[in-house]
Amino acid sequence: MLRNVEREGVRLTLTRRDGSGRPLLIVPGVMADAAAWQPVVTALDVPGPVYVLNRRGRQPSGALGPDYSMRTEIDDLDRVLTEIVTAEGVEQGVDLFGWSFGGLVALEATARHIDTVRSLTLYEPVVRPFGRGALDALREAAEADDLDRAVEIVNLDVSGFSAEHVAQLRRSPVWETLRPLAAPLARELTALDDHVTDLRAFAALDLPVTLLLGALNEGAAPYGEAFARFTTALPHARVVTMPGQGHLAHAQDPHALAHHIGETLRRADRHDPSACLP
Template identity: 55%
Template sequence: MVVVPGVMADAASWRPVVDALALPNPVVVLNRRGRAPSGPLGDGYSLRTEIDDLHHVLDALGGEVEMFDWSYGGLIALEAAVQRRDLRSVVAYEPVSSPFGVHALEPLRAAEGDLDRAVEIVNRDVSGFSAEYVAALRESPVRPVLRPLAHPLAADLAALNAHEPAFDRYRDLDVLVTLLLGKLNEGAEPYGTAFEAFERALPQAQAPEVLAKHLAAAIRP
């Protein structure tokens, strides 16, 4: 299984999830560019950069991979999936695409170097959390974890909004696809409304209960 995280996440932040999975096969979590110890985003960074990185990992693993992908990672995974024929399944949890968080781009660029401010912007102006929630984050032990993850935020968001997804090719995906949306985000900005574009592009996507049956079959001895 390959996990592709979104923004404000890295391989280390997904470790508790991986540790809780009782799977007989390896679980690989991409530590995307801009997240230590991976290298910087690099010149000319775009969503194409992320797609090529994912292809490189999938090629190295030799195919027959299940993918679980979150937010920005969901878009990266689906864009890569339309170019492959060796995947077993793709689970996209609250995937996003342009336009998403466009209003936060300039504030994030203006906050370059001020990681505390960047954490506040992404939580308040993109994810829509309350001021009380953000204030609690400042005093939380998770704050030192979030600060470095905020460093590539502006570039991630710019790349997401500059990319035009291959929605017209999603219907041709010859692989089990499952779309997941949190209950509280149904119909709500920004994740629920972003999710609707993927629902329209993937009418063949399976429901979560089908995913559960599929994974149970996949790990059965």
């Protein structure tokens, strides 16, 4: 089921899986949309409704807009959270999950909605200077409207995947799915690099926080390095390492990721004090 939220004339769309109880909202990062997360939604064993946000720049949501920034993303999520609480009529709040770029957006929005967000789960969130070294090349690709080059850059120079991995992607049907998702990429990563975040300001968040890390990225650039900054800044967060996973568990092993998300929500539902301890 598709839901619409409007903010300042821009349409934001969400998918919704029916359920009864506290809702879960998933916020994808760059190079992903709601469709990419549907295998996780299908695998989730949770009773409440499950929403996935199609952030702006992804069809059928609206365009980034001329004044786009990370603040745009945070304000969008702020609006979406308010609309979900109103639509669902829930008093126990919303469970919020953010992946990668969407993780930082979710963290910042949670600070505004501390009475609304029941639990927060961040899967390998990123923060500046993530991707900075690839920005010039991404901007050149955007100016040339070269989506193939943008997909190549984000995989090679941002995510650090091998040339062989990119070659395999190019030969697969997935490549055509990735091309339109690369259209807003240069502006998204520019917005991330321009956004100054004092992660220490979130250390006192009074709710269960879980940080998910793919074991393949532990201590490694770029995702493991960014992850370490969040674990340092959020000392009371529960840290979970997912065996055999990297940054793309939603695509490569959605059932495993759904298991970890479900366990986090069950901990929050039981008001388990260990849910917000390392």
